[in-house]
Amino acid sequence: MTPLLELRGLGVRYKGAVAPALEGVDLDLAAGERLAIIGESGSGKSTLARAVAELLPQTVIQQGTVAWPGLDQKARNGRDIGFVFQDPASSLDPVMPVGDQVAEVAHANLDMDWRAARRLAVELLDRVRLPEPALLAQAYPHQLSGGQKQRVAIAAAIVARPRLLIADEATSALDTIVQAEIMALISALVAEDGMALLFVSHDIALAANLADRVAVFRHGRLVEQAATAELVSQPRTDYSRALLAAHLGLHA
Incomplete structure (x- = not known):
């Protein structure tokens, strides 16, 4: 089966860094698959996510390829990602x-006029389970809780029903209760829209509850990948x- 995303020999080095942030990463992601990228701080997992979305600074040295065999063209942020x-x-x-x-994302990526974009924004705020979405749409970020802000950010990310959600x-x-709510929301949205998911976390317990497959990173290298149940057991x-x-209270 043709993968949605294909990484081959991906390497990233930041200007002035002694060691590469990523080195020799080969990784595939299928359409609709949920892949967790796991590792400690500094393992390269967030660098990988940003490399996929082309959000790294221009000063980095990047090697290898980020290809999209499952798309007819190069992936577009806001539209495909x-x-x-x-x-x-x-x-x-x-x-x-x-x-x-949220409306601005719709206006830019879906060629909507502002009136239609604002209507869609309210629908999306409702979809991410925010109370009184029409009223909340008029609020400013400082008036919202951390969990509400993250729901707004998720609404903006799914405006165009992207093929991949990172x-x-x-x-x-977020605190533990809100964290669980956001995890459940992401899981539901991915399932409803058939999106692939690249979930980056240091917490393997979160990954075990969300992902089909887990890729473990250490010092910029992919050290292990397996189906979630296999990796946990x-x-x-x-x-x-x-x-x-x-993270799971098991004996090492």
Whole structure:
């Protein structure tokens, strides 16, 4: 089966860094598949997510290929790729109503006039389970809770029903209860729209509840990948066993 996304020999080095952030990564993602990218801070997982979405700074040195065999063309941010960042506050404009921010994505990527884009924004705010979406659309980010801001960011990411949704540590800034709610929301939206999911996290327990497959990264290298159930029950590397012990309470 032709993969949606294909990485071959992907390497990334930041200017002035001693070691590469990513090195020699070969990885595929099928259409509709849920893949978790797991590793400690500095393992290269967020760099990989940004490389896929072409969000890395121009100063990086990038090697290898990021190909999209499952698309007729190169993937477009906002249209084919939706991206949800770790800190929703940093991805939202503090001086623009949140409904207009979602509408702006629709206006830019779906060639909608502003009236239609604003109507769609309210529908999407309702879809991500925000209360009184028409009223909330007029609110500014500082008037919302962290969980509400992340729901707005998710609404903006799914405006065009992208083929791939990337969630880069999208729940790590939230408390446990809100984190579970956002995870359930992402899972439901991915299933409803048939999107592939690239879920980046340091927490393998979250990945085990969401992903079909897990790819484990350490020091910029892919050290293990397997179906979630297989990796949890029979990890092949000491590093994966240590992650499981830390987040699932298992013996390493």
